[in-house]
Amino acid sequence: QKEVEQNSGPLSVPEGAIASLNCTYSDRGSQSFFWYRQYSGKSPELIMFIYSNGDKEDGRFTAQLNKASQYVSLLIRDSQPSDSATYLCAFGGGELFNTGTASKLTFGTGTRLQVTL
Amino acid sequence: GAVVSQHPSWVICKSGTSVKIECRSLDFQATTMFWYRQFPKQSLMLMATSNEGSKATYEQGVEKDKFLINHASLTLSTLTVTSAHPEDSSFYICSAPGRSSYNSPLHFGNGTRLTVT
Numbered sequence: 001q002k003e004v005e006q007n008s009g010p011l012s013v014p015e016g017a018i019a020s021l022n023c024t025y026s027d028r029g030s031q032s033f034f035w036y037r038q039y040s041g042k043s044p045e046l047i048m049f050i051y052s053n054g055d056k057e058d059g060r061f062t063a064q065l066n067k068a069s070q071y072v073s074l075l076i077r078d079s080q081p082s083d084s085a086t087y088l089c090a091f092g093g094g095e096l097f098n099t100g101t102a103s104k105l106t107f108g109t110g111t112r113l114q115v116t117l
Numbered sequence: 118g119a120v121v122s123q124h125p126s127w128v129i130c131k132s133g134t135s136v137k138i139e140c141r142s143l144d145f146q147a148t149t150m151f152w153y154r155q156f157p158k159q160s161l162m163l164m165a166t167s168n169e170g171s172k173a174t175y176e177q178g179v180e181k182d183k184f185l186i187n188h189a190s191l192t193l194s195t196l197t198v199t200s201a202h203p204e205d206s207s208f209y210i211c212s213a214p215g216r217s218s219y220n221s222p223l224h225f226g227n228g229t230r231l232t233v234t
Contacts, residue, residue: 034222034223036225041230042227042228043123043208043210043225043226043227043228044161044210044225045225046222046223046224049222088160088161104151104163104166105151105163105223106163107160107161107162108160109159109160110160
């Protein structure tokens with residue numbers, strides 16, 4: 001049973017469009033949710049994190065969290081070719097992990113985004 | 118700039134030899150660091166949690182005698198792959214939370230691509 005599910009893609013969107021990436025998770029006790037971007041051959045870099053239900057916006061990126069439905073999404077507005085990468089969602093906290101200490105993260109397999117000219 | 122420095126970025130070694138990978142936190146102290154491994158087109162899999170001043174905690178299925186972890190200071194953790202075999206060839210990535218808190222995002226090193234011939 002997968003703990004984090006992401007569509008592997010590729011998700012292809014034209015330049016300037018909105019890219020929508022989705023992720024579902026199984027651990028209802030999860031407390032923290034993260035989106036990382038990973039270019040081929042590189043390590044992940046943090047895009048956004050969200051802890052509370054609702055939307056969180058940062059520039060062209062908006063993270064959406066719905067704990068009741070156990071999904072988190074990432075919207076990328078005005079997509080650019082440089083946004084082409086694999087996007088990994090991850091969650092931490094919850095009953096599987098220790099509290100009060102730095103939490104391990106569980107990663108999804110990632111969605112490959114291609115922004116076309 | 119990078120908050121976690123990892124070295125080397127790539128290494129090629131012969132089967133049966135050992136390889137040491139270093140992970141340093143820059144500008145902050147990390148009592149906990151995490152070591153991940155990523156095979157091609159797969160997600161990051163947590164190998165172990167490195168704890169400063171105490172033994173590392175290994176994930177199920179990860180051989181602690183093969184993957185030696187030492188976290189001797191608040192800014193340095195090392196992973197030694199002992200008696201490496203071709204199946205150990207992978208992308209190894211260390212990470213550390215920006216602050217030692219329950220929900221802190223992880224910052225990743227640049228990764229080490231290990232090729233065992």
